[in-house]
Amino acid sequence: MKKVKTKFPLLMTLLAALMFSSCSKAQTPEITPTPTLFAFSKGADVGWLPQMEATGYKFYDIDGSQKDCLQLLKDRGMNTIRLRVWVNPSNDKASGHCSPAETVVMAVRAQKLGMRIMIDFHYSDSWADPAKQTKPAAWASHSFADLQNDVYQHTFDVLTALKSAGVTPEWVQVGNEIPGGMLWPEGKSSNFSQLAQLLNKGYEATKAVDAAIKVIVHVDEGNNNAKFRWFFDNAKANKVKYDVIGLSYYPYWIKSDYTATILDLENNLKDMAARYDKEVMVVEVGGDYTLVQNTKDMLVAVIKAVKAVPNNKGLGVIYWEPEGEKSWSGYQLNAWQSDGKPSPALDAFKN
Template identity: 45%
Template structure:
């Protein structure tokens, strides 16, 4: 996610000026997207602490089954190395992958190369890797990537797509892999992508940046990656309308970048609030006055914003807009399933951007995601 977790820790609500929606923003999507995804990395922990999810008709069911029956066809799961709470590690990801594949959905594996959140504001090494020299660090990236993916292969739950790094505009595995040192960063990325190719030769490799409306960032970053021989199949975007510029800027960027590199694009993270309200003790990362990006914080506003994002992706020339993944649609306010893996009492600052309301019922935007 784009916002650093420090923002969640301080519990500060974010209020931004409204940006008028573009003409036709609420129109029907141009064509069905091939990838209609959801990142549900928090789901096992929420389930363990008593979370519940109701379909649109009010029936309590397995959250993954609700997503699948709503048209979601791809699940994204993050991987941490040795998280304090024991979630989002190899064993948990393998268990979730079995559930995903049993429901006939595709699997996108998102390597953070950290014990905690990795995003533009922090890309910290796992504790076990902090003393490694650079040669050993490169090997650790390969070994960790290989180990998790080989576990998936061994149990017959192949990864269809793999992200080598999460929102890595500022690099990964600081300080060695900062983007100010592209020589090092490229070697770390090549180590990870080599492991992907070894285990799953047909899996699509994604390189993922935040700030989906920032064309200069994407050109600078991918020019460097390409010139240093970093392989990739898909360009991954985060596009949160509250933070990442207008829909027009996003449209211009995704059209330019897919043409410039001849690669398809996937929005691997997006979300928008359905309410300005709060359902637990921690202030939401998007809160305060609204509308935030030209759409009200209502169920209809959330649905219309998602439809507008889908329209942008569907209209990418030459069919290079693959789809959209909603970030954490099932992360409702379940006490114990907070944002901080080191603090069991931490809260959730995201529940107003889930696709289930404060009564745990599926919102209309979930049907929009799957259509």
């Protein structure tokens, strides 16, 4: 979602993260075991959180007491944290950070609270989404064969660093909102055979670290069945390897109230699960922060739609950046109030 390069290579950055984690272990409790993996996942993408805290933003509970943002989310029924990871990001407040090293630190922190972890690989130095899939600067001149190796090695290195720090993610996204492909132009979906090879390298790297990690392939407009059939028919024809179909659902961006498209979302979820024999998950959802009741009602409806997928193939629902309060982020679809407190809309995750 979300419409100064470092001087050290990835390995040095990852080692720094591991050292930080190791030094912290003596002062912190042991990592809480991951909850039962078969529970319905309710969660949030919180990629902005470290930089919000670095700029001094404070989070509060409804009684006015200052609290850890992750604890506030957990108190509202969330059990999952999704973290995007960029290859070599800048230090920009809203469009930077999310480096491999920072991702390791955040994942350790979330897991210590008993949260399940999803890692979202953008394979870029900044935002990757349907409008842009820019190669990392360090990969810009690489051949297609090099890019395949880049995807494998980057994925493997980040997941290995996480595992060394005591975190094995439950899910890994290979690419972020990729109806048009990734790592343009070589990985455009107009050349699906090459996109398939890149996706499979991410899958293979993930399974090499831990075969139990579920790999997600993620497409936007979860209510658009035609788009999903086109993409995943091509994925099947090109032998793409994956475990879960990930969907975004943002009524705001398609300029329609959720009541007009929620049945389309539910039907698409069921169709994807049956047509491709895959599990499905809404990995991004959000509503206008000014429309609290509407957003809460939408979340209740989305959770219900995912749970309605037969044979327990509907895995969960993830809110994209609820903590990204408007005055800090400029993002309209956050779920936080101007006083630093969570929006009541998030109470939809309590049940």
